[in-house]
Amino acid sequence: MTDTATIETSATxxxxxxxxxxxxxxxxxxxxxxxxxxxxxxxxxxxxTLALVGESGCGxxxxxxxxxxxxxxxxxxxxxxxxxxxxxxxLSLPEKEMRSLRGSKISMIFQExxxxxxPVFTVGxxxxxxxxxxxxxxxxxxxxxxVELLDxxxxxxxxxxxxxxxxxxxxxxxxxxxxAMALASPEPGLMIADEPTTALDVTIQAQILQLxxxxxxxxxxxxxxxxxxxxxxxxxxxRVAVMYAGRKVEDAPVEELFANPRHPYTVGLLGCQCxxxxxxxxxxxxxxxxxxxxxxxxxxxxxxxxxxxxxxNECMESFPDVSTAGEDHEFRCHNPITESGASS
Amino acid sequence: MSAERNPTPLLAARDIxxxxxxxxxxxxxxxxxxxxxxxxxxxxxxVVGVVGESGCGxxxxxxxxLRMYxxxxxxxxxxxxxxxxxxxxxxxVIRKDxxxxxxxxxSSLNPRKKVKNIISQxxxxxxxxxxxxxxxxxxxxxxxVGINPVYGRRYxxxxxxxxxxxxxxxxxxxxxxxxxxxxxxxSALDVSIQAQILNLxxxxKDRHGFANLFISHDLSVVEFISERIxxxxxxxxxxKAPKTELMAEPLHPYTRALLAAFPIADPSVRSTxxxxxxxxxxxxxxxxxxxxxxxxxxxxxxxxxxxxxxxVEVAPGRQAACWEVSAG
Numbered sequence: 001m002t003d004t005a006t007i008e009t010s011a012t013x014x015x016x017x018x019x020x021x022x023x024x025x026x027x028x029x030x031x032x033x034x035x036x037x038x039x040x041x042x043x044x045x046x047x048x049t050l051a052l053v054g055e056s057g058c059g060x061x062x063x064x065x066x067x068x069x070x071x072x073x074x075x076x077x078x079x080x081x082x083x084x085x086x087x088x089x090x091l092s093l094p095e096k097e098m099r100s101l102r103g104s105k106i107s108m109i110f111q112e113x114x115x116x117x118x119p120v121f122t123v124g125x126x127x128x129x130x131x132x133x134x135x136x137x138x139x140x141x142x143x144x145x146x147v148e149l150l151d152x153x154x155x156x157x158x159x160x161x162x163x164x165x166x167x168x169x170x171x172x173x174x175x176x177x178x179x180a181m182a183l184a185s186p187e188p189g190l191m192i193a194d195e196p197t198t199a200l201d202v203t204i205q206a207q208i209l210q211l212x213x214x215x216x217x218x219x220x221x222x223x224x225x226x227x228x229x230x231x232x233x234x235x236x237x238x239r240v241a242v243m244y245a246g247r248k249v250e251d252a253p254v255e256e257l258f259a260n261p262r263h264p265y266t267v268g269l270l271g272c273q274c275x276x277x278x279x280x281x282x283x284x285x286x287x288x289x290x291x292x293x294x295x296x297x298x299x300x301x302x303x304x305x306x307x308x309x310x311x312x313n314e315c316m317e318s319f320p321d322v323s324t325a326g327e328d329h330e331f332r333c334h335n336p337i338t339e340s341g342a343s344s
Numbered sequence: 345m346s347a348e349r350n351p352t353p354l355l356a357a358r359d360i361x362x363x364x365x366x367x368x369x370x371x372x373x374x375x376x377x378x379x380x381x382x383x384x385x386x387x388x389x390x391v392v393g394v395v396g397e398s399g400c401g402x403x404x405x406x407x408x409x410l411r412m413y414x415x416x417x418x419x420x421x422x423x424x425x426x427x428x429x430x431x432x433x434x435x436x437v438i439r440k441d442x443x444x445x446x447x448x449x450x451s452s453l454n455p456r457k458k459v460k461n462i463i464s465q466x467x468x469x470x471x472x473x474x475x476x477x478x479x480x481x482x483x484x485x486x487x488x489v490g491i492n493p494v495y496g497r498r499y500x501x502x503x504x505x506x507x508x509x510x511x512x513x514x515x516x517x518x519x520x521x522x523x524x525x526x527x528x529x530x531s532a533l534d535v536s537i538q539a540q541i542l543n544l545x546x547x548x549k550d551r552h553g554f555a556n557l558f559i560s561h562d563l564s565v566v567e568f569i570s571e572r573i574x575x576x577x578x579x580x581x582x583x584k585a586p587k588t589e590l591m592a593e594p595l596h597p598y599t600r601a602l603l604a605a606f607p608i609a610d611p612s613v614r615s616t617x618x619x620x621x622x623x624x625x626x627x628x629x630x631x632x633x634x635x636x637x638x639x640x641x642x643x644x645x646x647x648x649x650x651x652x653x654x655x656v657e658v659a660p661g662r663q664a665a666c667w668e669v670s671a672g
Contacts, residue, residue, distance in 0.1 A: 055534035055535065055536060055537075056534050170624045170625075172624055173624070201397035201398055201561070201625060202397065202561065202563070202602065202605045202606055203397065203601055203602065203605045203620070203621050203625075204624065204625075205605065205607075206604070206605035206606075206607075206620045206621075207620055207622075209607075210620055228534065228535060229607065230535075230609040231564070231606070231607030231608055231609045232607050233609070233611075234607065234608060234609045234610055234611040234614065235607045235608070235611075235614055237611075254611045255611045255612060258609070258610060258611050258612070259612075268536060269535065269536065270609065271539075272535050272536050272538070272539030273535055273539075273564070273609045274538075274539075274542070274562070274564035274565045274567065274568040275564035275606070275607070275608055275609045276609045276610070277608075277609070277610050279568060282568075283546075284543045284546060285539040285542055285543055285568065286539070287536065287539035287540045287543055288536040288539070288540075289540070291504050291506055291507075291537065292504075292534075
């Protein structure tokens with residue numbers, strides 16, 4: 001961690017909203033140290049949707065919690081790194097300033113909206129709370145603004161719905177309320193959506209994704225979308241970062257990543273999705289053998305080595321440096337998939 | 345493929361009804377029609393997919409045709425014989441040939457039992473040979489699903505989610521059933537593990553030739569594994585068709601909505617002006633009058649608000665329950 005809250009960077013010129021440099025997060029448990037995120041570098045530009053993709057335990061949610069400084073400490077420890085938000089290092093910000101940032105410039109929505117809403121207050125009151133806290137509005141005025149937001153997220157009959165309690169709403173409606181709350185800010189910069197549609201039915205998922213896309217354009221905020229669903233990524237993301245067992249293995253614009261994946265894990269992840277075009281009329285899915293390694297016993301090598309078809313000796317010993325493939329496309333692999341799709 | 349025309353299907357369900365009585369603190373008890381007049385045939389060795397959103401009755405349908413739930417109406421026929429009325433020893437004989445694989449590999453395995461005992465339990469219940477014979481069969485089926493038999497003395501919590509699902513599959517296949525119901529069998533798994541399990545199910549099906557009713561909310565999984573697909577909405581089948589036809593040209597407006605809503609893992613076909621169905625799924629306790637889909641349907645007319653359309657053949661091998669579609 002650095003001592004100064006403000007860092008001189010050239011990054012602001014490139015439209016960077018959030019930059020993560022060399023972030024490592026560990027959890028010190030009774031069984032040992034779990035390295036949940038290791039040496040992560042990530043960048044989100046203003047107004048961009050970045051999808052952070054990976055399977056359970058890859059560190060995607062821990063990354064989101066680190067950005068909002070909601071990693072429980074202990075057992076969590078931020079071992080190293082910088083998280084720049086518009087030039088300010090969030091990790092060295094006093095808690096009071098961080099609190100005023102959370103919910104105003106950086107907001108978060110979660111998979112299960114029922115557990116993030118307070119069951120004993122009406123949804124209108126809960127949204128109004130944001131205006132009362134951050135803008136010092138009066139209760140009545142704040143409530144009126146809450147109703148406007150419910151209208152913005154397309155909840156029918158918003159004035160009546162604002163007086164409902166969370167349990168009176170469906171899952172899709174609750175997620176809309178969460179989104180309204182995340183938007184209850186004069187200048188939303190970044191919305192972090194952690195599996196926002198995973199608990200929802202597919203027709204409702206489509207509605208929520210469409211809403212997020214529209215709002216993002218309308219309000220001009222950036223979206224960090226955390227998901228395991230490559231279908232959702234393909235339909236919403238501008239750029240994709242793929243994580244595996246705490247490491248970022250590949251990072252590219254969405255079309256580039258789907259058309260020209262270089263890391264064997266990305267290739268495997270794309271191939272094992274039933275909805276992938278390559279699996280149309282396939283007799284068997286391309287699968288990745290084995291399972292995710294135990295984060296407690298991970299060595300210094302590539303964490304994917306034990307499941308990788310392209311594995312070489314050096315994969316066991318060291319995690320490779322960043323390689324680039326054209327503009328904005330990075331991956332970390334000793335023996336990447338070549339552009340034609342064959343192994344080098 | 346042409347199961348509907350097969351003279352003796354493995355399992356035939358006619359007009360199955362399953363109701364639940366819901367009683368909360370206030371008000372009278374209400375009846376929830378979870379499955380409301382569903383008919384289906386399953387041919388030997390056929391894979392039929394059932395797809396629908398939460399509350400459509402797909403899981404209840406799966407449990408009712410196995411008589412894990414007693415049906416409140418309709419008939420079930422197993423190999424041409426009525427299995428609606430049988431009970432006790434006779435039902436046990438039929439059940440030997442019918443098995444189920446569950447969604448949650450955590451709660452569907454007894455945490456206090458060793459894995460080898462979990463897998464061998466059906467063999468012991470149905471008295472399939474002596475102790476050595478049961479051990480031999482248990483180890484054989486464990487190898488088949490990719491679990492090393494030396495791990496038989498371990499407990500379920502010592503395995504990962506994907507391995508636990510393999511244990512659940514081994515248990516279901518120990519008796520070499522002719523019919524397996526998979527209820528969201530891969531929904532709780534990570535995608536890379538999901539692909540392994542789907543491939544395993546297909547390998548096992550090829551080898552043993554069991555028929556499979558594959559229930560899932562995930563259209564892409566159902567599309568991958570099934571030969572025929574049934575689409576359910578609020579307790580009823582709205583469309584029934586061979587997979588290729590259904591995916592190429594969905595007929596019922598709900599099927600179309602489901603297909604349009606499903607995200608495709610290909611950014612180059614990203615559609616900005618996609619037709620997304622409006623509104624929520626209504627409560628199955630109080631479904632809309634007439635066609636249950638009419639409040640969300642772009643084609644709805646007065647007739648749809650008044651009467652539920654019957655499931656009729658609209659093209660060879662294809663059935664849909666929609667006034668507008670059957671009118672042509």
